Amino acid sequence: MSQLTHEIREAARKLLRNKQAQLVIGFEEGSLPLRGRPCFIRKEEDVDRLVWTSFSDINVARYLAKRKEKVALVAKGCDSRALVELIKENQVSRDQVIIIGVPCEGMIDRPRIEAEVGHKAIVEVEETENRLTLKGRDFEKAFDRREFLYERCKACDHRNPVLYDVLVGQLVEEKVRESFPDVEAFTALDREKRWAYLAEETGKCIRCYACRNACPLCYCPECFVDTSQPQWVGKSTGLSDTLVFHLVRAFHLAGRCVACGACEQACPMGVDIRKLNRKLVKDVKDLFNYEAGVSLDEASPLATFCATDPDQFTVNP
């Protein structure tokens, strides 16, 4: 059992025992290897279900909205950033959550590592420090976990929780602030190439809205894709409708997206969803000097304005 798992269990046990929290949201072992599953612990005797692995990857801040009870949340860097945005948007009250902060060393890209063993059935996984051993019925293979992180985790510059009440483990070293090489490279392509790439990517979309459902910051009671009077976006999987869906989905997250990658991970079709989000993260940083989920005091960029905001894009005869 890893040290972090042990410390998370102890922290959760203490909070439940002292009645400081009625519910602990964290991760447990999934029903298959290489999968973490969010779990909801209400009783002290269930605390030992909690674990911390390289697969505790989805954003658990998703499960906070509209809860009445006092909740303890096991939060890595991106979870805590989503939580900051939720608090700012008055979806969660700061007094209502106790944050068990977990410094994160990146999560493992399951599809990639599965491909590495030729998609053979994996029966058991062992994790020690930076080594990950996958065992199947007729094979055993060890990997350096750092080589199989999600792209978003490799680029992450907020691995430590930005806000916490209890910290487990040791804070990790933050990487140097990232620039946006991926966005710049894409912008440098010809317009037709960019359009063709996005047409191909969004062409895969089956409009299941898993990306929206997994997103910690998509909490509207009625999403624009579900309204029928007026029906703003068609339901088809044609290029026009899907692209408009993806554009507006990304736009609704402008200045709020914390780049946790929950959308992309939830996508069953492997659509490059973050492509659009990243552009908006960059523009919000460049134009309004704002980074989502970092501070509780700074106003959200689209909820405020400045008299000297950029204006060059307007027509001036």
Next chain:
Amino acid sequence: MKESGTWEPKIVAFLCNWCSYAGADLAGISRIQYPPTIRIIRVPCSGRIDPLFILASLQKGADGVLVSGCHPGECHYLTGNYSARRKFALLKGLLEYVGLEEDRVQFSWVSASEGARFAKVVEKVTARITALGPAKQLVKNVPGGSFDVAAHS
């Protein structure tokens, strides 16, 4: 008058009630000539514009979209256009990023006293969109609809 056989774009213009709509009105009552390419939709404020309005226009076959409001600092609701300006800056960048033809969606500020400016804005916007030709990228073909693209070609 449109010469027969020449193509002319259809542009959806979202104009704010207090400035740009009045500016368009002034252009009209002053008998200022400008291309008859725009279809005006009056909105209470440029802050009312949801990116979906713009995208829906393009989907339904508009060749371009013009959004115009009061000059920054002159909003009837004091700050509506400041908020809109932030949204538009991000939207413009995003649409360009995905490879939509840049000039399809344009923004401007026109006050109620600027009838001549309104006419010039429409001229400029029309010239840019005419240069691009009929929109194809986001159009959903609705046969027989009021925006039937077949009628363009």
